[in-house]
Amino acid sequence: MILKEGIPRHTQISNWLRAQIDRGEFKADDKLPSENELAKKFDVSRVTIRRALQSLEGESIIYRCQGLGSFVSENRATHNLIRLTDFNEDMIRAGLTPSSQVKKFEMTEAQEWLAAQLQLDEGCKVLQIDRLRFANGEPIAYDCTWLPVFYGQLLNEEALEDSTIYKILEKEYNIPVTKGSYRMSAEVADEQMAAELNVPVNTPLFLIDRLSYTLGGKPLYYQKRFYRNDRVIYEMTLERSSGNNSHGEEMPLKEFSPVFKS
Numbered sequence: 001m002i003l004k005e006g007i008p009r010h011t012q013i014s015n016w017l018r019a020q021i022d023r024g025e026f027k028a029d030d031k032l033p034s035e036n037e038l039a040k041k042f043d044v045s046r047v048t049i050r051r052a053l054q055s056l057e058g059e060s061i062i063y064r065c066q067g068l069g070s071f072v073s074e075n076r077a078t079h080n081l082i083r084l085t086d087f088n089e090d091m092i093r094a095g096l097t098p099s100s101q102v103k104k105f106e107m108t109e110a111q112e113w114l115a116a117q118l119q120l121d122e123g124c125k126v127l128q129i130d131r132l133r134f135a136n137g138e139p140i141a142y143d144c145t146w147l148p149v150f151y152g153q154l155l156n157e158e159a160l161e162d163s164t165i166y167k168i169l170e171k172e173y174n175i176p177v178t179k180g181s182y183r184m185s186a187e188v189a190d191e192q193m194a195a196e197l198n199v200p201v202n203t204p205l206f207l208i209d210r211l212s213y214t215l216g217g218k219p220l221y222y223q224k225r226f227y228r229n230d231r232v233i234y235e236m237t238l239e240r241s242s243g244n245n246s247h248g249e250e251m252p253l254k255e256f257s258p259v260f261k262s
Helices: 009-022 035-042 046-058 087-093 112-118 165-173 191-197
Strands: 062-065 069-072 098-109 125-135 138-148 179-188 204-214 218-228 232-238 253-260
Touching: 009 035, 009 046, 035 046, 046 062, 046 069, 087 098, 112 138, 112 218, 138 191, 191 218
Parallel strands: none
Antiparallel strands: 062 069, 098 125, 125 138, 138 218, 179 204, 204 218, 232 253
8 A cells, every 4th residue: 555645644544454354354353453563564664654543542442551552442332422434434434334325315495394493484395315324235224314415415325325414515615514413313214114124014213403503603414324133223321520539410411322233
């Protein structure tokens, strides 16, 4: 691999290692090449290699043992919901290969409930995108997403098979997702959802309603994601302030993470 100009070297190296792990070149608990071996391979310093490994360790893709080296974490990892990420990023952090199939890509009229979310007038045109989301080739979630026409016109159906709304709007049009609000609840699979997700009718599903915003607090898109509950659970970590053991003290949310099960 030849490192490119303009991109931090440690980022390129961590991306290369991540890709090797995703392809199965390194499996759970396999030892990675040593810092010296990697430094020689990429013709960089050990400090650069160390930064690349620290990045992977921070994403729970690898773990490091003092005096022994770096090893691949098992194929069940978490990502931090407190940070804004897209589906592909979530899957990659979990050690899974993401893919999508667009099931619907068409203009429709915003009903009252949707218009209120997107701060539009009822009946305004919006782009609806339905996608079946896969992890390692198996269905894991079904997304229904609605965007105002101003943003929806920037997307095309073919690109969304491989990319995400996040990436297209941010990277190609410099329209960032600046914040998001979430609501989590339970649903049961109707006949259509059961067929798409390959589960029996009335199977419990985990529903995440998500409203994403861009600059100026403008709603960018509203999304409903139905997760198979046999493939994802959520873990929460609360942290009490050190030195304060008073009962009833509010404990800030340290981490709220989905764990994807292979």
